[in-house]
Amino acid sequence: MKQSxxxxxxxxxxxxxxxxxxxxxxxxxxxxxxxxxxHLLFFAGLVVLIYFAFNPVRxxxxxxxxxxxxxxxxxxxxxxxxxxxxxxxGICPFGAAADFAAxxxxxxxxxxxxxxxxxxxxxxxxxxxxxxxxxxxxxxNPGATGVILIAMILLAFGMTVxxxxxxxxxxxxxxxxxxxxxxxxxWLQPVGGGVRYKAVSCPAGQSPQSLRxxxxxxxxxxxxxxxxxxIRTTFGVSGGRLPGVREFGRPEAFLSLLLLGLMAADSVRxxxxxxxxxxxxxxxxxxxxxxxxxxxxxxxxxxVLAVQLLxxxxxxxxxxxxxxxxxxxxxxxPLSLGVFLALALQHLRYGLWPxxxxxxxESRLFGWDGHMPPDNVYFTSIPLKSVQxxxxxxxxxxxxxxxxSGLGGESSRGGIxxxxxxxxxxxxxxxxxxxxxxxxxx
Amino acid sequence: MLGxxxxxxxMATMALAGCGGGSDETLAADVDFPQFVYRSEDSLKGYRIAxxxxxxxxxxxxxxxxxxxxxxxxxxxxxxxDRKTGDFDEHAAGCAICLEEAIDIGEWMKEDLSLREIxxxxxxxxxxxxxxxxxxxxSE
Numbered sequence: 001m002k003q004s005x006x007x008x009x010x011x012x013x014x015x016x017x018x019x020x021x022x023x024x025x026x027x028x029x030x031x032x033x034x035x036x037x038x039h040l041l042f043f044a045g046l047v048v049l050i051y052f053a054f055n056p057v058r059x060x061x062x063x064x065x066x067x068x069x070x071x072x073x074x075x076x077x078x079x080x081x082x083x084x085x086x087x088x089x090g091i092c093p094f095g096a097a098a099d100f101a102a103x104x105x106x107x108x109x110x111x112x113x114x115x116x117x118x119x120x121x122x123x124x125x126x127x128x129x130x131x132x133x134x135x136x137x138x139x140x141n142p143g144a145t146g147v148i149l150i151a152m153i154l155l156a157f158g159m160t161v162x163x164x165x166x167x168x169x170x171x172x173x174x175x176x177x178x179x180x181x182x183x184x185x186x187w188l189q190p191v192g193g194g195v196r197y198k199a200v201s202c203p204a205g206q207s208p209q210s211l212r213x214x215x216x217x218x219x220x221x222x223x224x225x226x227x228x229x230x231i232r233t234t235f236g237v238s239g240g241r242l243p244g245v246r247e248f249g250r251p252e253a254f255l256s257l258l259l260l261g262l263m264a265a266d267s268v269r270x271x272x273x274x275x276x277x278x279x280x281x282x283x284x285x286x287x288x289x290x291x292x293x294x295x296x297x298x299x300x301x302x303x304v305l306a307v308q309l310l311x312x313x314x315x316x317x318x319x320x321x322x323x324x325x326x327x328x329x330x331x332x333x334p335l336s337l338g339v340f341l342a343l344a345l346q347h348l349r350y351g352l353w354p355x356x357x358x359x360x361x362e363s364r365l366f367g368w369d370g371h372m373p374p375d376n377v378y379f380t381s382i383p384l385k386s387v388q389x390x391x392x393x394x395x396x397x398x399x400x401x402x403x404x405s406g407l408g409g410e411s412s413r414g415g416i417x418x419x420x421x422x423x424x425x426x427x428x429x430x431x432x433x434x435x436x437x438x439x440x441x442x
Numbered sequence: 443m444l445g446x447x448x449x450x451x452x453m454a455t456m457a458l459a460g461c462g463g464g465s466d467e468t469l470a471a472d473v474d475f476p477q478f479v480y481r482s483e484d485s486l487k488g489y490r491i492a493x494x495x496x497x498x499x500x501x502x503x504x505x506x507x508x509x510x511x512x513x514x515x516x517x518x519x520x521x522x523x524d525r526k527t528g529d530f531d532e533h534a535a536g537c538a539i540c541l542e543e544a545i546d547i548g549e550w551m552k553e554d555l556s557l558r559e560i561x562x563x564x565x566x567x568x569x570x571x572x573x574x575x576x577x578x579x580x581s582e
Contacts, residue, residue, distance in 0.1 A: 137483055140538070278480035289483040377481065377536040439481075 025084070025188055025233045029224040039096030046093040046149060053146030063142040067355040069149070070139040075344035075351070077175070078182070078337065085186035085233075086179045090219035094156040095169055099220065101160035102203065110163040110171075118171030119251035126255060127301065129174035130262035134269060135293040165203035169218055176218070181255055182337050183215045184243060184330075185398070187236060190217040193229040200228055213247040242407060243330070245323070253329030257308050260332050260426065261301030263339040267430060268300070270346060270438040272378055311422045319415030323407045328419055331402035332426065338395020339430050342388040346438055349384050378437035388434055396427045478535045488534055488541040491548035492522035498547050501557040502564040503574035506539035517577040518543055539572065 028034055045068075053065035080088050089095055110118070136144045152173070159168040169176045183189075192211035200223050202208055204216045208223035208230040223230025268274050277296055278289070285292040308328060316324040403419035479489045492499055499519035508515035515521060521534040522544070534540035543564060550560050557580040568574070 140482070140484065272477065275477045275480040278486075279475075279477050282480070282486075289486060377478075377532075 024235060025087070026224075029090075029219060029221060029231070029233065030226060032226055034224070035091050035096075035099075035221045038091035039093065039099065042091060042093040043096045046153070050146050050149050053142040053149065056142050064359060065142050065145050065149075066139055067359060069145055070133075071347060071351040071355040075347040077179075078340045078344050081179055081182050081186060082337075082341070083187055085183045085188040085190065085219065086176075086215075086217060087188070087219050089169060089176055089179055090221060092169075092175070094152045094173065094175075095166065095218065095220060097153045098156040098160040098166050098168055098203075101157045102165075104161060107160075107162060107164045110165070110167050114163075114167070114171060118167075119249070120254070122171050122173070122177040123251050123255035123258060125172050126174040126177050127258050127262070130258075130265070131294055131297055134265060134297055135290045165205060166218060166220060169220075170204050170216070177255060178259065180215050181248075181252055181259070181333060182340075184248075185334055185337055189234050190214050190219065190231045191234055193223070193231055200225065200230070212244070215243065215247055242405060245407075248326055248330055248407065250326060253326040254305075256329040256333050256336070257305050258301060259340075260308075260336045261304035262297070263336045263343070264304065264429065264433070265297045265300050266343055267339060267433040270343065271433060271436040273433075273436065308422070311418060315415045315418045318418060319412040324415070327405075327407040328422060330407055331399050331419060331423060334398035334402070335392075335395040335423065335427055335430070338392045341395075342391045342434065345384065345388060345391070349381070350379070350439075377439050379439075380437045385434065389431075392427070392430060392434065396423070399423045399427070476530050476532075478532045479530065481535050484538075484541045484545065485535045487548070488544040489522060489530065491544045491551075492519065492534070495547060495551050496523065498551055498557060498560055499544060501577070501580040502543065502547065502561050503577035504540055504543065505568040505572040505574050506537050507572050508533065508537075508540075509573050509575045512576065516575055518547075518575075520575075539568075543568065 049065040049068055052063060056063045056065075077088065114121075132138065132144070132148070138145050138148070155172065156168040159172070160166065190211060191214065192207065192209050194209060200208065202217075203220055203222050204218050206213060206216050211217060211231055217231060219231075268277070278292060281292045281296060282289065285295060309325070312325040312328045315328060316322075400420060400423060403416055403423055473490070473493045475486075475489055475493075479485055496519055499522065500517050502518050503509075504515060504518040504521050506521070508521060514525070515533075516525070518540065519525075520531070521537065521540040522531060523529070524531045534544070546564065546567065547560055550563060555563070561580055565574075
């Protein structure tokens with residue numbers, strides 16, 4: 001059951017007569033067993049996955065841990081994000097470890113160094129996470145997947161034992177950072193509960209009454225107690241809301257560009273271009289496959305960063321917009337989210353059934369005769385490509401719209417033109433990659 | 443500070459990525475492989491093993507289900523090297539079972555096992571994971 005508001009609550013004035021009606025997602029958030037039920041369920045599932053990661057029944061046909069984590073959960077994440085905002089952060093098993101640790105004794109506030117540099121470290125954690133994903137081939141690497149899952153549990157637990165609130169989720173969790181920056185474009189948005197009632201303190205350092213930085217809300221259930229007025233949610237297709245300076249500053253802008261580079265790297269990996277790159281680059285890396293991947297991804301991400309720094313400098317010169325860099329980076333988010341969704345569809349289209357087969361086979365309830373691989377690893381499915389291009393088109397449209405406003409209000413005509421050129425160039429690059437046949441083997 | 447510790451851990455992950463993916467000195471490195479071989483780390487390793495120990499791969503059956511096409515696939519080597527043309531075949535680059543078998547063979551060859559012992563180990567490890575090709579038992 002949810003912990004009582006007693007102690008944490010500053011006080012409540014609510015009575016049964018004034019309690020507002022809850023609907024939709026709010027009913028879930030204010031459910032007395034939220035998020036505990038999900039935490040229990042997902043944490044138990046995580047323990048099972050960790051067991052299978054280190055004790056694989058079989059490797060070649062797919063391991064239960066890698067199949068569930070990288071071929072079901074990971075491609076499902078952007079869809080959860082689009083429909084439910086940061087709801088995953090609320091029910092996440094690592095968050096469960098943090099919430100459990102939060103019950104153990106008193107803690108000090110996070111040190112100022114962590115509060116100042118935390119967002120930058122979070123952005124870097126996304127980069128290293130992406131690098132590890134691509135270089136270690138996590139989709140086919142149960143051992144490394146198990147190590148990462150355990151490390152995430154220990155970090156979430158350890159940091160919450162030391163400091164107040166969900167410090168790990170807020171500053172260092174790569175998944176939390178990704179969901180945070182993309183949550184601006186989610187159809188589900190949290191809003192403050194209003195000033196009518198006082199509310200509990202927030203583990204993400206927000207005021208549940210005003211919720212000035214909705215992207216920080218992890219929907220953890222700390223303020224959505226039956227007798228407390230916490231956050232509410234609104235649902236509707238939106239083109240993204242513009243964040244304030246404190247909600248989307250330089251670290252978040254840096255993260256947006258890192259994501260753009262990592263999405264480009266992941267897109268390349270799905271095409272024959274990746275094999276061509278490795279054929280060319282491996283001799284320069286002494287035939288070390290992983291180092292060669294790290295070199296390629298770092299170069300690609302570095303190139304994206306360099307081009308954007310140059311572009312934002314041009315925008316700044318033309319418009320004197322002090323938020324040129326952040327504004328440009330923000331306008332890329334719908335496009336890179338579109339790429340994330342399109343890649344996820346590629347994985348789900350070709351990986352969903354084999355993954356479910358693996359889950360069934362590992363459960364020992366069903367037989368397994370093996371199967372021949374497809375003759376050609378790279379496919380072009382016209383229906384799938386059509387859906388992917390529609391998603392990319394919507395992403396481009398939203399990015400295009402954001403180039404007009406940036407984050408600092410109306411820009412000069414030259415500034416808008418520069419932003420649009422950069423967005424179009426990025427979209428053209430992704431368009432080219434998605435025209436190439438992509439891997440069906442994930 | 444724990445935050446810095448986390449960063450160190452993440453950097454260690456990167457270091458881990460750098461280790462272990464290196465070139466195995468015992469395998470053929472400078473073979474002019476076709477592009478598809480470079481698709482994944484396991485693929486490159488598998489084809490290098492196939493180029494180094496073709497006789498070992500020829501002595502063991504493939505369990506991936508390729509026995510459905512017995513004209514083309516009669517042993518594990520056929521999944522890597524076309525039996526008619528002698529060129530590298532793309533089949534194994536997209537087949538996790540072929541690659542896993544080859545990588546296992548690569549490890550066992552370092553133990554200086556005979557082809558018969560390799561065959562016995564493969565049959566024991568992969569039995570029940572798919573129908574094997576009809577591959578004659580090696581004499582030695």
